[in-house]
Amino acid sequence: MAPPVSELLVHHDAIRANAAHFAAATDGRLMAVVKADAFGHGHEGIARVVLDAGASWLGVASAEEALALRAGGIDAPILSWLNAPDADFSAAVAADLDLAVPSPAVLSAVSRAAAQLGRRARVHLHIDLGMAREGCPREGWSALCELARELQSQGAVRVVGIMGHLSCAEVAGHPQSRLERQRFVNAVLAARRRRLSPNVVHLAATAATVTGDGAGFGLHRIGAGLFGIDPSGTSTALRPALSLVTRVVGSREVAAGTGVGYGLDHVAETRTNLALLPLGYADGLPRSASGRAAVLVRGRRRPLVGRFSMDMVVVDTGGERIRPGEPVTVFGPGDAGEPTVAEWAAWAGTIEHELVTRVGARVARVHRVDASAGGSLGRTA
Known part of the structure; x- marks a missing residue:
C-alpha cells in the first residue's frame, strides 16, 4: 500500500518540552487542555x-x-466544562469526571444523575x-452558590472548584483583566461565605499564564501553549509541534500569460514552472490565504498562486521543474526556512489555533518522538 501523499507530523518532543515548561x-x-482532539494533534496519545x-489534570x-479519554485508559483527573443540561451526566459521574456547572439547570441535572447512581458528583462552579x-452571569452567581450548598448538603454533589476565564488576557496588563480578576476574587469570596470550600480555583489559560x-x-x-502557540505573542520558550508535509502530484511548464485556477486571478508574467499539490481547503488550507501563502520546495520558499481549490493548490517554482x-x-x-503556522495565520487573517484544528481527516497523522531523528510512533488516518 502506497504511503499517504500528505502527512501531519506531530512532534512529541516539542509537546513534552512545552508541557514541562508550563x-x-x-x-x-498544570491542567493540560486536550479538547478538540488535542487541538487536532490526537487526544489520547498527547x-x-x-x-x-x-x-x-x-x-x-x-x-x-x-x-473517550477514560475509555483509552487515562485515569488522571479530567474536567469537562461545556455541556448542555440534557447531556449524559450519568456516564460522566460514573467515570469520575469533574464537571463545570454554569447554571442551576446544569447543576440540577448533574445532581439528579449522581443521586440515581448513589454517587457524589465533583463540580466546578463556572x-x-x-x-x-459560557459561565454563570454575575447576577445569577449567588443563586447558583445557594443551590450548590443545598445539593452538597444532600450529598449529591461536592463543589471542588471555581473557574473563570479572562476575556483580554492576550494583551498583557489589559485593564479588563484587572477588572475581571477582581470579579473572580469576589465570586470566590461569595462562594466561601456560603460555606463552600473548593479545593482549586482556576482562572488562567495560556495567555494569562505567559503574561x-x-x-x-x-x-x-494550558491548551494552545502545549502545542507551541502563544496568544500573547510574548513567549520565546515554546516550540511549534506540527509539520504539514505533502508531495507533488504533477508539474508543467507554462508560457507567459497563462492563468491559474478559478477566476484566473493569477497570470504568469513570464515562462515558469508550476507544481500541483494534493491539498486544499477541504484539508485545512484557508482559502483566504490565496495569493499570499508560500511553501518550502527544495529548500526554497515558493509562492502558492491562484485561488485555493477544495483539493489542490498550485506552486510557482520558477525555473525549476519539480518532479x-x-x-x-x-x-x-x-527551522529549515519553511513557513510557520503563525505566518499562515497572518496570511489567512486568523489565529494559529484555527489552523491547527482544521487540518482535515484525509491528512494522515504521524506521531514522532523526536522530530530531528524522524522517529515515528505510528500513523492514524
Missing part, C-alpha cells in the same frame, strides 16, 4: 505525553471528549467574568 512555571499546577511531562470541552459566553495576568490562583489551564513525488513542506517549526 509545569515548572506553575509549580505543577494526553499521555503531557501527563508524563508534569500535567496533573486534563481539561476538555465536552463530557464525550472526557469519556462564572462568566465578562465574555458573555502573568492570571497568576495567584490554583490550576492553570512528481518530491516533498513539500507546507508549514513547520521554521
Whole structure:
C-alpha cells in the first residue's frame, strides 16, 4: 500500500518540552487542555505525553471528549466544562469526571444523575467574568452558590472548584483583566461565605499564564501553549509541534500569460514552472490565504498562486521543474526556512489555533518522538 501523499507530523518532543515548561512555571499546577482532539494533534496519545511531562489534570470541552479519554485508559483527573443540561451526566459521574456547572439547570441535572447512581458528583462552579459566553452571569452567581450548598448538603454533589476565564488576557496588563480578576476574587469570596470550600480555583489559560495576568490562583489551564502557540505573542520558550508535509502530484511548464485556477486571478508574467499539490481547503488550507501563502520546495520558499481549490493548490517554482513525488513542506517549526503556522495565520487573517484544528481527516497523522531523528510512533488516518 502506497504511503499517504500528505502527512501531519506531530512532534512529541516539542509537546513534552512545552508541557514541562508550563509545569515548572506553575509549580505543577498544570491542567493540560486536550479538547478538540488535542487541538487536532490526537487526544489520547498527547494526553499521555503531557501527563508524563508534569500535567496533573486534563481539561476538555465536552463530557464525550472526557469519556473517550477514560475509555483509552487515562485515569488522571479530567474536567469537562461545556455541556448542555440534557447531556449524559450519568456516564460522566460514573467515570469520575469533574464537571463545570454554569447554571442551576446544569447543576440540577448533574445532581439528579449522581443521586440515581448513589454517587457524589465533583463540580466546578463556572462564572462568566465578562465574555458573555459560557459561565454563570454575575447576577445569577449567588443563586447558583445557594443551590450548590443545598445539593452538597444532600450529598449529591461536592463543589471542588471555581473557574473563570479572562476575556483580554492576550494583551498583557489589559485593564479588563484587572477588572475581571477582581470579579473572580469576589465570586470566590461569595462562594466561601456560603460555606463552600473548593479545593482549586482556576482562572488562567495560556495567555494569562505567559503574561502573568492570571497568576495567584490554583490550576492553570494550558491548551494552545502545549502545542507551541502563544496568544500573547510574548513567549520565546515554546516550540511549534506540527509539520504539514505533502508531495507533488504533477508539474508543467507554462508560457507567459497563462492563468491559474478559478477566476484566473493569477497570470504568469513570464515562462515558469508550476507544481500541483494534493491539498486544499477541504484539508485545512484557508482559502483566504490565496495569493499570499508560500511553501518550502527544495529548500526554497515558493509562492502558492491562484485561488485555493477544495483539493489542490498550485506552486510557482520558477525555473525549476519539480518532479512528481518530491516533498513539500507546507508549514513547520521554521527551522529549515519553511513557513510557520503563525505566518499562515497572518496570511489567512486568523489565529494559529484555527489552523491547527482544521487540518482535515484525509491528512494522515504521524506521531514522532523526536522530530530531528524522524522517529515515528505510528500513523492514524
